[in-house]
Amino acid sequence: MAMDLDEPLDAAAVAEMGEAALQRLCDADPALFLSPSADLAAAARAASRHIYSSLAPLSPAQPPPFPSLLAGPAFDAEQIWSQIELLDRPLLPHLRRQLRRLEQQPPSQPQPPLEKPAVAEREQSEEEDGEGSESEELKEEEEEEELEETDDVEEMGDDYEEEEELDGRERKGVEDKFLKIDEMAEFLDRGDEEEYGGGAKRGEKKAKKNWMESDDEDEEDEDGDEDDEDEDQLDLEDFEDDDEEAEGAGEIMYKDFFEKGHKKEAKKKDGYTKKVQFKDEAHEIEVDGSEDDDDGNDEQVLSTHEKERLKMRAKIEQMEKANLDPSTWTMRGEVTSSNRPKNSALEVDLDFEHNVRPAPVITEEVTASLEEMIKKRIAEGQFDDVEKPSIVPSKAPKEHKELDESKSKKGLAELYEDDYAQKAGLAPAPLSISDELKKEGSALFKRICLKLDALSHFHFAPKPVIEDMSVQANVPALAMEEIAPVAVSDAAMLAPEEIFEGKGDIKEEGELTQAERKRRRANKKRKYAGSHKERPASLQKD
Amino acid sequence: MEVERTTATAATAGAGGSSGEMAVDHTAGPVSAEKPRFGALMPSEMSGGRPQFRKVPVPQHRFAPLKRCWMEIYAPVYEHMKIDIRMNLKARRVELKTRQDTPDVSNLQKCADFVHAFMLGFDIADAVALLRLDDLYVDSFEIKDVKTLRGEHLSRAIGRLSGKGGKTKYAIENSTRTRIAIADTKIHILGSFVNIKVARDSLCSLILGSPAGKVYSKLRAVSARLAE
Numbered sequence: 001m002a003m004d005l006d007e008p009l010d011a012a013a014v015a016e017m018g019e020a021a022l023q024r025l026c027d028a029d030p031a032l033f034l035s036p037s038a039d040l041a042a043a044a045r046a047a048s049r050h051i052y053s054s055l056a057p058l059s060p061a062q063p064p065p066f067p068s069l070l071a072g073p074a075f076d077a078e079q080i081w082s083q084i085e086l087l088d089r090p091l092l093p094h095l096r097r098q099l100r101r102l103e104q105q106p107p108s109q110p111q112p113p114l115e116k117p118a119v120a121e122r123e124q125s126e127e128e129d130g131e132g133s134e135s136e137e138l139k140e141e142e143e144e145e146e147l148e149e150t151d152d153v154e155e156m157g158d159d160y161e162e163e164e165e166l167d168g169r170e171r172k173g174v175e176d177k178f179l180k181i182d183e184m185a186e187f188l189d190r191g192d193e194e195e196y197g198g199g200a201k202r203g204e205k206k207a208k209k210n211w212m213e214s215d216d217e218d219e220e221d222e223d224g225d226e227d228d229e230d231e232d233q234l235d236l237e238d239f240e241d242d243d244e245e246a247e248g249a250g251e252i253m254y255k256d257f258f259e260k261g262h263k264k265e266a267k268k269k270d271g272y273t274k275k276v277q278f279k280d281e282a283h284e285i286e287v288d289g290s291e292d293d294d295d296g297n298d299e300q301v302l303s304t305h306e307k308e309r310l311k312m313r314a315k316i317e318q319m320e321k322a323n324l325d326p327s328t329w330t331m332r333g334e335v336t337s338s339n340r341p342k343n344s345a346l347e348v349d350l351d352f353e354h355n356v357r358p359a360p361v362i363t364e365e366v367t368a369s370l371e372e373m374i375k376k377r378i379a380e381g382q383f384d385d386v387e388k389p390s391i392v393p394s395k396a397p398k399e400h401k402e403l404d405e406s407k408s409k410k411g412l413a414e415l416y417e418d419d420y421a422q423k424a425g426l427a428p429a430p431l432s433i434s435d436e437l438k439k440e441g442s443a444l445f446k447r448i449c450l451k452l453d454a455l456s457h458f459h460f461a462p463k464p465v466i467e468d469m470s471v472q473a474n475v476p477a478l479a480m481e482e483i484a485p486v487a488v489s490d491a492a493m494l495a496p497e498e499i500f501e502g503k504g505d506i507k508e509e510g511e512l513t514q515a516e517r518k519r520r521r522a523n524k525k526r527k528y529a530g531s532h533k534e535r536p537a538s539l540q541k542d
Numbered sequence: 543m544e545v546e547r548t549t550a551t552a553a554t555a556g557a558g559g560s561s562g563e564m565a566v567d568h569t570a571g572p573v574s575a576e577k578p579r580f581g582a583l584m585p586s587e588m589s590g591g592r593p594q595f596r597k598v599p600v601p602q603h604r605f606a607p608l609k610r611c612w613m614e615i616y617a618p619v620y621e622h623m624k625i626d627i628r629m630n631l632k633a634r635r636v637e638l639k640t641r642q643d644t645p646d647v648s649n650l651q652k653c654a655d656f657v658h659a660f661m662l663g664f665d666i667a668d669a670v671a672l673l674r675l676d677d678l679y680v681d682s683f684e685i686k687d688v689k690t691l692r693g694e695h696l697s698r699a700i701g702r703l704s705g706k707g708g709k710t711k712y713a714i715e716n717s718t719r720t721r722i723a724i725a726d727t728k729i730h731i732l733g734s735f736v737n738i739k740v741a742r743d744s745l746c747s748l749i750l751g752s753p754a755g756k757v758y759s760k761l762r763a764v765s766a767r768l769a770e
Binding site: 401403404405406407408410411415416417 | 673675712716717761765766
């Protein structure tokens with residue numbers, strides 16, 4: 001049915017119509033929202049107008065810019081949404097502040113009844129996937145309620161709210177007038193808090209969150225950090241609060257449930273928001289400024305034992321982490337230059353065995369001692385000269401017989417003759433090569449000695465007599481005997497009889513007798529005749 | 543009776559010309575006869591008392607040296623060996639004959655060898671050793687027995703054998719106590735058996751082409767061993 005949006009002026013009637021429109025949206029089949037239908041659109045506009053008017057008086061800026069939502073068919077989603085936003089912008093923080101004030105005050109009424117309209121509205125709002133503006137508005141409304149429930153003060157993204165919507169949808173089927181799943185969850189969470197120290201609920205929520213937020217990358221990091229924090233804190237609180245919680249579980253007192261329990265909740269909230277890190281410097285310590293008061297309360301609550309245990313735990317964590325991490329290169333075993341940072345060996349005092357003796361420091365004393373030693377050695381004459389090792393011949397030097405390449409002077413028979421004579425012992429052994437060499441050597445030496453002696457006239461030594469057949473030249477004796485002639489002598493080397501050629505008694509012409517003279521002439525004639533016999537006949541004189 | 547028998551048997555043995563064991567006469571008694579002892583035969587008595595001859599032909603190129611050295615040949619043969627020697631000019635050979643007083647059968651042969659050695663080309667002084675010593679021989683072989691060489695290779699081989707101024711040949715001679723006579727392609731070696739062998743090995747290696755230095759080194763090793 002078509003709704004006439006502009007005409008009815010009656011507030012109650014309008015409210016009724018708005019409610020009816022909301023109800024209709026809730027009842028509609030979700031599949032209808034996928035395709036645009038004018039009917040549903042009109043209903044949605046009516047519903048949003050109704051909600052807007054209900055919120056308008058709460059706005060801090062009175063009067064609000066738009067007293068009523070202009071959501072006629074002429075307005076498109078963008079315009080409607082901007083109007084809603086205009087209202088919400090100042091409204092949300094105001095409401096939050098109000099809520100905080102409410103929290104601090106002990107509640108006069110139990111909370112569950114307040115949640116009902118929120119639950120109902122949440123259920124209604126699930127189905128409005130098609131309409132972006134309305135779902136946003138509803139989400140914002142829910143957020144207020146949820147703040148009470150979940151203790152989450154931070155700004156949540158859209159996905160979180162979607163997740164909440166989806167969760168609500170799942171539980172919807174089991175619920176009836178007696179069992180409200182949310183109430184049950186709330187009760188269970190409280191019980192968990194009492195037992196484990198308040199981190200359980202958060203852990204659950206965080207787990208849900210993680211499961212739902214696989215798509216959203218931005219929030220994963222945040223959530224991951226928050227999860228770690230929560231779990232850490234969970235562990236801490238496990239150790240600390242065990243005793244207290246055990247008592248609490250056995251004997252629940254009013255103060256535990258309503259006063260201390262709330263404080264604990266607040267504490268947990270604060271602890272959760274504190275984000276105190278016991279880990280590395282990667283995470284920052286964020287403390288919510290508005291909750292400084294609560295910090296003091298926290299420390300007062302922790303006993304010294306708990307504090308010690310906290311510290312111990314922190315230390316343990318640190319040490320475990322250090323063990324797991326790869327150690328510095330100095331602690332590792334064999335490290336080559338590629339395994340350690342550049343120039344890192346320079347910064348560390350390396351200790352290794354020096355196999356080289358350190359170079360001696362030359363001082364004046366060292367030099368003086370050296371010089372003293374040198375002087376002493378020179379004075380003694382003890383020089384460490386390298387002495388050539390004298391090779392002791394193991395056996396006598398082998399006599400190598402030279403191959404005689406000249407015709408042998410002795411005949412074969414003579415050779416054998418000599419051989420036999422040697423064997424028989426008749427002839428002396430022939431000179432071996434060494435003997436001949438010795439003879440040659442001694443002869444050479446004598447010749448040199450003669451020359452040296454001749455250089456000094458004082459000590460004249462005659463030429464060594466070598467018994468050898470040699471030709472004597474008829475040279476003045478002086479040349480033979482003295483190199484440097486002191487006096488001139490014309491004595492000849494050879495004796496007259498050696499010069500003389502001839503034989504017998506020499507007689508001169510005057511001494512000859514007749515017979516001798518004749519004899520001489522006859523000899524002469526004979527000789528002449530003999531020598532001239534071969535002359536040609538023509539030349540011969542007859 | 544026994545004496546008569548022995549003399550009879552001796553006569554038969556003497557007539558036979560060979561002094562062997564005499565046939566035992568079974569008709570003789572159980573007493574065995576003494577072995578007769580015979581002196582060695584004179585060369586003149588051998589071959590029925592006739593003299594023995596040796597004839598050594600003289601090659602053309604040895605004619606003049608023979609004429610020059612005749613007396614050196616003649617003297618030791620005639621006087622020391624007691625062998626008659628003459629030169630048959632017409633037939634161009636040297637003839638040797640045993641005399642009555644030739645002491646030994648082998649003298650004739652020795653003299654023949656001596657003259658033959660001279661004909662081959664050896665010197666008198668070397669050949670005379672044949673007369674003096676028993677165990678010297680002359681060994682001859684040709685180059686073609688070792689390796690077939692023709693033309694220049696043959697000439698080169700001969701040159702290699704002699705060496706420059708004959709020094710290789712003399713080196714072999716001196717180290718092995720032999721005498722070598724190279725006559726164109728024929729090679730004659732005079733010496734004792736072992737020495738001949740060594741000299742022949744050296745000469746063969748030279749013919750086959752090894753350089754003189756290699757032969758020298760081998761000779762040195764061998765001669766050192768021979769001298770010991």
